[in-house]
Amino acid sequence: MRDATPTASHYVDGAYLEDAEGAAIEVIYPATGARIATVHSASGQVVEAALAAATRAQPAWAALPGVERGRVLRRAADILRARNRELSELETLDTGKPLSETLVADATSAADALEYFGGLAAAITGEHIPLADGDFVYTRREALGVCVGIGAWNYPTQIAAWKAAPALACGNTMVFKPSETTPLCALKLAEILTEAGAPPGVFNVVNGLGDVGAALVADGRVAKVSLTGSVPTGRKVYAAAAQGMKHATMELGGKSPLVIFDDADLESAISAAINGNFYSTGQICSNGTRVFVQSGIKEAFLERLAERTANATLGDPLDEATTLGPMVSAAQLEIVLDYVARGRAEGARLVTGGARVEREGFWIEPTVFADVTDDMTIAREEIFGPVMTVLDFETEDEALARANATEYGLAAGVFTADLTRAHRMAAGFEAGTTWINTYNLTPVEAPFGGSKMSGVGRENSAAAIAHWSELKSVYVSLNPTEAPF
């Protein structure tokens, strides 16, 4: 293993913590299937130690001036950027995503979040509300307390930082549980936050299976839960949070539409379809997996798409020339292959790909289906792999109605040269995150999150502050208090 590999299974109270009592979790490099590390699922003792540390640390952390909390976050951002290469290599080993991606999308994205919320920390303030006769109300934006973050396996560093940065900026402390599939990267974030000056207990990481997440969510000391994961897990975690009336943010799955009109810049639209289906081997929640193409340009679109898809370079993810990595796990590969089989069986036309790549690890060809109809399984269910479905449409009204005909509402995109149509579509999409003439760009400055079954709450941007803090109002009277008797 590389030098950057974390030295223990958990990070609690400012230090690595090992406890071999819990079940062993083998960490597999998806490109080869080789075991690269073993961590242990957190025992009850480890969960208790993490929650106790976060509870102890929270009042003093919240009492620091925002500018001091922000300084810690901004120092952590600098460290992440300085170590980007080694952290990117670790992310590649943890997830299988190619280094050409991880060098620009993971530790760097985490650094952006820490820098942004580090800068915002001193600007988290209340307001003054004048009333009659000189009375007034002022509001205080206060920390929630101990928060729990639970992550999926596709962006282990980014997910941890997108939750930790705003949480810590607001004066909360956090216990974070990574996905059991990718347990390594969040530990590095914890180590770096300590190095940047975060007091012990402010950010803790406990690894483990879903039951560890469930134990965290159920604990009475926890004020807020933020999950990135699938809809079925979201339902469970949201329901468990409701039992304790906890705040909750749910960043869940999607089946997002990308609508391409015949006046669009074709090469840009194809780039967006490629990025929105094959980046991270299709393992991105906001992917535009239902690509609606206006019928007049359909064949030209498919021909050029197939040509460009053939240029994907599958290979050693640690080689920067590689542009497409493996699936994260053998289980996820099987799920995706099963969807490909269903696409064929239900009559979709396979334009390219569709086969497992015969090499060690969990590889599949980038796959495009055309002539897909709205009722096919591959057009309705989230696949979470490199499988693009192309659907034809004739009119704008039809495209919008079909784009919205899904229980999900995470994201949506439109490509057109018609300015008014672009904004009509953006307004009409039932989705939390939308793009015009681009796809899947998620800068920290922009709110990110879903509508409908894709979740509640927003991450990133100043909007996230409202989800990681609570408003207290303070009424101040300058007048005598009267009573009826």
Ligand code: NDP
């Ligand atoms: P899961 O929903 O299976 O798991 C997400 C996390 O929740 C994991 O850490 C998991 O632990 C944990 N967990 C599972 N059961 C419980 C429970 N009962 N209580 C508390 N925690 C629990 O998602 P995957 O990791 O398989 O990730 C893929 C899914 O995530 C996709 O469907 C995708 O759409 C979604 N996703 C959404 C994103 C968004 O921002 N909207 C971004 C990325 C992914 P363990 O892994 O140990 O089972």
